[in-house]
Amino acid sequence: MTDKILTQHFGLENLFKIDVYLENKGYEAAKKALTDMKADEILEEVKAANLRGRGGAGFPAGVKWGFVPKDIEKPKYLCVNADEGEPGTFKDRYIMTHNPHLLIEGIIITSFCVGIHTAFIYIRGEYEAVALRLEQAISEAYDKDFLGESILGTGFKLDVYVHRGAGAYICGEETALLESLEGKRGNPRLKPPFPASVGLFGCPTVINNVETVSNIPSIILNGAAWFCQVGLPKDGGTRIFGVSGMVKKPGIYELPVGTNLKEIIIKHAGGMMEGKKLKAVIPGGMSAPILTAEEIDISMDFDSLVEAKSMLGSAAIIVIDEETSMLDVLRRVTKFYSHESCGQCTPCRIGNSWINKIVKRMADGNGKREDLDKIIQLANNMMGKTLCPLGDAAAMPVLSIIQKFRKELESYIPLGN
Amino acid sequence: MAKILIDERECDVAEGTTILKAAESAGLQIPHLCYHKAFMPEGSCRMCLVEIEGLPKLELACSTQVRDGMKVSTKSESVIEARKGVLECLLADHPIDCPICDKAGECKLQDYYEEYGLFESEFNEEKEKRQKKIEIGKNLLHDQERCVLCRRCVRFLDEVTKTRELGVFQRGVHAEVATYDGILVDNNYSGNLAELCPVGAITDKDFRFKTRTWFLQSRESICTLCSRGCNIYVESHQGFSRFSLPKRVYRIQTRENQMINGFWICDKGRYDYSYLDQERLDKIVVNNSEDPQSWQEITSIVAGEIGRLFHMKRSSHIGLILQSWLSNEELFLIDKIFRNDINIGKISFLDPPEESSDDFLLTAERTPNRRGAKEIGFDLQPADWEKFLEDVDLLFVFASPIKGDTDFSPLKAALDKIEKTVLFASHNHEINSLFDMVLPMSLIAEKGGSLTNIVGSVQGFSPALDAPGNCKPAWQFLVDLAKKLMINFDFYNQFSSPESIREVMKKEIPYFREEHE
């Protein structure tokens, strides 16, 4: 048994081509699902695997699929979230570039299970090359009868399209993604109704992250029990940890859920760059509350990180060294969210801009003593008080950085101010 | 039904009601900016957040539906903090110059700021610079600095007029409402935008800086400029103790009525209100000069003229020309007096010509009560005027209140030849000089009564303005006249108000029974 599910064949030359993929048990799971299994059985298997969403929220995929109404005349849709906008995150790019057929196979099984005949892969606009690769792979899949009017002669029809975003972080939020896919501004929708009942074009819609969907073939081929053995009982399988920042070997590392963060940084990512000392780590993409050097001896799973008042998010690990000023880190964070707020909700639209202006002033050497408390207050005004999670995503890192590095931040405020 | 508790107040509301509506039904207003009854909740301003027992986060009152047993607080500490937070953000970028803002006095943001503490601004950064005083429509100006991005205007143009002249451009803090490619808001409902705007971002050029809202008296009325019967508020200024004003009415606002006009009125109804003040006839005029006689004396003269012909059995030589600006009650009285009692030969309508309707509220008919006239039994076909006027000795005309919208030319030539002509008019008009006697009439906005709109709804109205000068409501004159005629005194003696006329009318004409109200 290998502990790599998604990247085990990454070393193979031309894995992205369907022939190579087929030589390595490719589309076996799809064949099994479509010819040997009923939709209910697939759903039960995925539920039993307790596959939690890899996009950030960690919602169990099987449960999500289960919310889609069964007997309904309207078409149903699958939207694969390949927006990958969370700073620090680049894992989905690897899957789509190196193993696009794995994703397509996951799409086929998901669609078959839920009764979907049209799937869209919403990919961030910057990934043009990746989108082209996906389109090539999709076209190969059509040629080999894995997509189209009657997949493998089973009568099951499925079309898959790649839909490129155009530079908006918010479109990674599932309802903003739907708006964007419908050709609109990426303004998140009010929930309820949830996409499972009213989603794309008003129809029931499943939205899953690339990594989540790419896990489906292994679960179908090897069973839920096998999947649960990798990782943790309540949080099975692997995660593709994307490590960036001040480490020797930045990159992706597919490891079992629950791998120790310190181990990932030191053992897998090669430890700190020469002469650098670890100061802090963002463990799950920019919106995850920061961990100090003392806090990184932690199991990388959803629950452990929640317990540590952070989050696993997209499992993007950003490693910060001692020489980096936390005010600069804070500035990058606030600049980002101020830039990416869609502008709908008052506390997020103006709060983020306000915070960013204060932080910029502090970085310019004009900080005032009351600034940090004001930022905290503004961040608290966003926390849990906006329509979509961007308010929280912006508030959490800001609050944690101030809480954990207040002394340092205060040291940048000129005496007497 | 769901029983819920809002701030310790129990209320029973239908399952599926939102918290905001439930609270309103219990007399509790929950602050909101983006929410408007006309649209689906959008949930973006975040002013209506409330605390629900057992839930970890504050929830939106505008979109959250009640569940039986729900306990809601609209004033807990965390709710107040959240609201202050929203206000603080809005006011960070919004100019704090209420005294020079046209919206002052009816601005939601101003009201909420008063309510939630008048806190000092802690915003010390550079404000976003935006454009002010941009022309966005024939009657509209936009101040982007005052905009709170509630998107009510955009949604109105998207969902109601479907013209979509405004959009939201850019994103985040740079998001702004604007027109596109110089295309201004130019539809017959544009004026609703200024009223919809909860703050001073969209203002109405017609009203802007003409007066302050707190001087205005807002009274219910019905629009009479077409036959839709839209419900309105007539907003008037009483003038100052030392200074009078050249006009009374400063603006017409919509009044919600889901059966008639929903939340909106058209621009014609909103802006064409100058007739309420301009060129008003407010004096009794006999032979082209102001007459010192009282209404009582004049009524006697008119009654005498009618009586004379009636007793000479020459009633058929009395002619009556009507316009459907008259109320149901007035038309009912006219029917009783002139058709039943005196049985005059000739009654006809001379309404202004139809114009184009706009497929929404504005109808082709440009008088408010043609349907009422029809239900009372009048023939609305215009007469062959030459024939009509041929042997008329005494002519009464109840004429249009608006200058120039009726073609009186068919009458002009004949007027000279008729022995006695009496015009009941509300405005000065060149035609007036051709009549022997011109009597000043109150407008719909100045009297009580009811109108029947194009689809047959009967709507009562009360005076929204005082009648100017010597103006009299037609119904009052008609009752006095009928009593003087002494043909059916007891019947007319029971009428002391439009309501009392309506009671009898309901008994006599089945159409006016309750179901049409």
Add this chain to the structure above:
Amino acid sequence: MSPELTDQTKKKIEEIASRYASKEAALLPVLHLVQHEKGFISQQEEKQVAHLLNIKPIKVKEVVTFYTMFNQKEVGKYHIQVCSNLSCSLLGSESLIDHLKNKLGIEIGETTSDKKFTLMTVECLGACEQAPCMMINFDYFGNLDKEKIDNILDNLE
């Protein structure tokens, strides 16, 4: 100023629109296509796209101004977008941006007078393992330093 879209592009737009339950949904892909052909999206293109997708031009403008990848004005032949987000800034993107400004003699958001280069900073490009990184048109360049940037730029026609 800019000529009509080519028939080929129009045909492609029809093909894309057929994928969706509403034509409007094709807006983002179509705008990408138009920008690919025209370099940026002017009001004229907004109107053409609106016409082809049967939506109001104002809605196209709303979308164009929401997404940062749509250029509303002409950009240089090489559109350089340097990541200024955290992972890249940790590894020195700030000094690389300064280097580019000096080298090209322009500020962020500007285009060189020969219209060869436009310089922008962007938020995370999703290539943090190669930080600091940048995009030139749609090509990614990672693990940058000043010499590498010089090399890349000097080899562009």
